Amino acid sequence: MWRCCKHSENSLEEAQCTDGGPAASPQFPHKAFWVSLSASLLLVIIALGLTGHLGLPQLHSQPSKIVRITVPDQTGALINQSTVVDQRNDLVTFSVTSPANHTSTVLFDIKHGLICYKPVEQESCFLRKMEKSDYDNVHSLLHQSTHKQNQFQLSGNDTQRQTEFLAVLGASQVDVSTLDKPVQDLCLGSSVHWTRRANGPGKQRLVYFCIDICFPSNICVSVCFYYLPE
Template sequence: MAMCCKRSENHVEEGGGPVASPRCRFPHRALWLSLSASLLLTVLVLGLTWHLGLSRPSSQSLQVVRITVPDEVGLAINQTAVVDQQNHVVTFSVASAPNQRSTVVFDVKHGLICYKPVHQDSCFLRKMEQPDYDHVHSLLHESAHKQSRFRLSANETQRQMEFLGVLAASQVEAAALEKPLQALCQDRSVHWTRMAKGPGKQRLVYFCIDICFPSNVCVSVCFYYLPE
C-alpha cells in the first residue's frame, strides 16, 4: 500500500525558518479496521468449513453390497448389505418372500447383532462371537471398497444352522440401545437371546432367517421361545 503526503512550508518554527509539517497522517484506524475485518472473515470461513465437515451426511460413508447365492433348491437368494465402515456397522436386508424383508444389523463396534424379522413386532439381540466377526470382516475391511456385488457358488457355499432361545424375562427398552439399533427397533419390544444346540423336542421353532456372507457361508438362524 503506497501513501503519499504533501508537505506545506507555510508553518514557521520559532527559530524563524519554514518547517515542513505533514498535511495528512497515516490512517492507523482504517488499517486496523481492515485487518480486523480480514481476520473476522477468515475465522468465519474456517468455522463454516469445519461445520460443513461435521454435518456432512453420513450416507457418503455407506456402500451398498449385493449378495446373490442359490438356495438349496437352486433358486437365487438376493440380499443387500449396507456397509458403514465409519461406524463399523453392517445392515443386511434379507428377502424371505416378495416384498417381505427381514433386517439384521451387525454392530461390530458394540459387539451386538440385532434381528428384526418380518411379521414380528419384536427385535432380538445377541452378543457377537468370533465367527460373526469373521463373517463381516470381508465387508468392513477388505471387499467393501473393491466390490459391490458378490455371486456365491452353490457348490462352494457352506451352510450352517444356529438356534437362538428368546429370553422373554430379559426385555429391554429400545431407547436404551445404541444408536445404530434404536431406529431399527423403534416402537418394538426388544428381547435378548442366547445360543443353544437346539430347541429340544418340547419347543417349536417359530421362525428362521437365512443370512449369506461373501465368504461363501450361509447361516440359517432359527428362533424359539424359552419358558418364562
C-alpha cells in the same frame, strides 16, 4: 518570518495563509488502517480454511455404501440381500428378502458388540452379543466394501452353510430406551428380547422362523429362533 492562517467561518474549509501558501493537509493513519484490514482478512481466510479442512471431510468421509449379495439356497432359489455398510459408525445392516418377497432386517452394531434381528411380520426384536465368528464375517464385508465392488454373486457349490439356533429368553424383555440409538431406531414400537446360542430346540419345541444371512467370504448362516418356556 511569520504566517497568519485564516479559517472559514461557515465551513471547515482548507486554511488560507497570508503568505499565499496552502496549509498542510491533516495526515490519517493510512498505514495502520491497511495493516489492520489485512490482518482481519487473513484471520477470516484461515478460519474458513480450517472449517473446510476439518469440518467438511468429516461430514462426507466414509459415507454409507450399499452392497448386494446374491447366492442360491439349498433349493436353488436365489437369496437376495441388500446390505448397508456404515464404516463411520461401525454398522452393517442386512435386508434379507425371502422367496416369498418378505424382508427381515439384521443389524450388526460392531461398536457395541450386538446383533439385532427384526424378522418380518414380527412385532419383536431379538438381541444377541457378537462372538468372534461374527466379527470375522462382518469385518470381511467391511474390508470388501472399501473397494468399488458393490455386488457379490456367490457360488452355491463353494459356499459354506451352517445353522445357528437362538433361544428367545421371553422373561428378559429389554427396555428399548436403555439401548443404543441404532437398535432403538430399528426396534421402535417393538418389544425387545435377549437370546442365547443353543445346540438345538429339542423335540419338545418348535422353530418359529429362520433368517439366512450370507457374507462375501462364501459363508451363509441360517439363524433359527425358538422360544423357551416362561
